[in-house]
Amino acid sequence: MQTELRAVKTRMNNAEERISDMEDRIMAITQSGQQTENRIKTLESNIRDLWDNIKRANLHIIGIPEGVEKDKGMENIFEEIIAGKFPNLKDTGFKIQEAQRAPNKLNPNGPTPRHIIIKMAKVSDKERILKAAREKQNVTYKGTPISLSADFSTETLQTRREWQEIFKVLKGKNMQPRILYPARISFQIEGEIRIFSNKQKLKEYSNTKPRFKEILKGLL
Structure with a gap:
């Protein structure tokens, strides 16, 4: 009987060790999965922050009909809006680095005109223009309602x-x-x-x- 008890005890100890080993492996896999998920979230957050930082000096002008820039150019249209709707900003000396239509990958022939993206030289210039637009509330271009907004990543x-x-x-x-x-x-x-x-x-x-x-x- 003692021999059988020792044998049973040995088998139980071996079983407990195997169970403990399996639990450790499961814990390691779980932790690894959580760490991987956390790393992915961190990377996604870093990418979003990077995009927002790149776009921080950008303005979106929404509602300008397609094609009007062919005669005047994007920058001239933007300066015309500033001079006509925000005369107090006309002589503040802000500079434009770039002006272009936003690409529309989903439906390039859609009924909604693509946004115009204006990249300002300074973030402070963008903020002053947005503040003026919020105070004015209703902004138009040749009778068409338009809006000005900041440029952010999709997630933001x-x-x-x-x-x-x-x-x-x-x-x-x-x-x-x-x-x-x-x-x-x-x-x-x-x-x-x-x-x-x-x-x-x-x-x-x-x-x-x-x-x-x-x-x-x-x-x-």
Whole structure:
């Protein structure tokens, strides 16, 4: 009986060792998978930041009909818009590095005119023009409504869009919300300015503020 017990104990020990070894391997694979996923996310974030940095001095002009630049050129159209709609900026000495139509890979013959991308020499020039456009609100070119916006990566644009509903609610509560570069939201609460880069962090913060959580109910 003792011999059989020792044999059973040996088999159990061997089984436990194999199970422990398998658990270690599973853990290693899991950790490796998580590390790989984390590396991919980090790379994607770095690529997005790089694109946003490259595009930081760019302006988008949306709504200019196709073909009008053949006679005047992109830069002349842009200068005409500035002189006609934002005369205070006319003599500020800003410089344009490049002006071109955005490529439309999906539907080059689509009904919506391609955006015009203006690359400014200075980020500060781009920001002054965008500020003037926001203050004027309604901007037209030869009777056609147009809009001016910053140039961002696709991922950053999506993130900025996702803040819009929250932005509207906070604005309705006079919390002075702002969308900061590239895709952060800021607002005033309890006399302080709070800034958040994503909804998860905002949700974690709202869990500590019952009244604020109620304001954002259904949005996080």
